[in-house]
Amino acid sequence: MNLKKSCAHALLIFAGAAFGGFLSGHVWPVDSSAIAGIRHPKTVTAEKFVLVDSAGKRRGSIQVTESGMATVALTDANGMDRAELRVAADGGAGLGFFNKEGRELSVFGEGVDGHSGLRIFGPQGKQVATLGSRPTGESALTLYDANTGKARAGLGVAAQGEPALILLDQSGAERTELSLRTDGRPGLALLNGQGKVIAGLPEIQPGAETNQ
Numbered sequence: 001m002n003l004k005k006s007c008a009h010a011l012l013i014f015a016g017a018a019f020g021g022f023l024s025g026h027v028w029p030v031d032s033s034a035i036a037g038i039r040h041p042k043t044v045t046a047e048k049f050v051l052v053d054s055a056g057k058r059r060g061s062i063q064v065t066e067s068g069m070a071t072v073a074l075t076d077a078n079g080m081d082r083a084e085l086r087v088a089a090d091g092g093a094g095l096g097f098f099n100k101e102g103r104e105l106s107v108f109g110e111g112v113d114g115h116s117g118l119r120i121f122g123p124q125g126k127q128v129a130t131l132g133s134r135p136t137g138e139s140a141l142t143l144y145d146a147n148t149g150k151a152r153a154g155l156g157v158a159a160q161g162e163p164a165l166i167l168l169d170q171s172g173a174e175r176t177e178l179s180l181r182t183d184g185r186p187g188l189a190l191l192n193g194q195g196k197v198i199a200g201l202p203e204i205q206p207g208a209e210t211n212q
Contacts, residue, residue, distance in 0.1 A: 053077070076100065099123070122146040134159075145170070169193060 048063035051074075060074040068089030076082050080102050087093045094109030103125035110116040114135030122128045126149040133139040140156030150172040157163045164179040173193045180186050189200040 049061060050058060051060035051062075053059050057077065058075065058079065059077075060072070062072050064070045070087045072085040073081055074083045078100070080100055081098050082100075083098070084096045085094075086096075091112040092109065094107060096107040097105045099105050103123075104119075104121045106121065107119045108117070115132070117130060117132035119127055120129040124146070126144070126146055128144050128146050130142045130144075131140075132142075137159035138156065140154060142151050142155075143153045144150060145152050148170065150168070150170065152168050152170075154166040154168070155163075156166075160182055162180060162182055164177060166174055166178075167176040169175050171193070174191050174195070175193060176191070177189045178187070179189075185202075187201065189197050192198045
């Protein structure tokens with residue numbers, strides 16, 4: 001299992017599948033012309049709606065773009081995006097939140113292939129944590145250096161139920177791995193930064209495969 005690769009696949013697509021049919025519909029039927037005169041349509045159909053406050057400032061929008069992306073975007077009084085919900089034409093969905101400078105704070109998404117993930121960002125916009133899962137059963141949590149954006153620790157569980165903890169150095173290279181096999185056998189490996197195991201428990205015999 002490759003924890004870094006698993007977490008890197010945590011998706012950034014935005015969404016809100018519940019809004020798929022929000023802008024389509026029909027006017028409620030009327031029983032007669034007299035009733036029609038006092039009734040009003042219950043559904044409004046359009047490609048875009050713009051929300052404004054009492055002063056006329058734009059505070060949000062609901063639209064379907066030319067590419068088929070349905071979006072709901074909400075802004076603060078200064079016009080900065082603070083929350084956005086999207087669903088792509090292919091069904092990918094997600095929800096994002098932003099700070100007052102417009103930088104990402106957190107993003108949750110799911111792809112059409114079943115991948116799902118959550119990304120959390122620091123005040124400078126760098127990724128600090130990801131939580132991801134695959135339809136095949138793997139899941140992983142990765143923590144990042146807030147200054148460099150490089151992964152520093154990963155905790156994951158393989159599809160067969162094998163957990164593993166990985167620690168990485170400042171360059172993002174794996175240096176320590178602690179794992180547990182499905183039969184309960186534990187393993188500890190120390191690496192030199194180039195991917196070569198230099199020590200481990202159980203003791204690695206010369207010529208033995210490290211992935212057995």
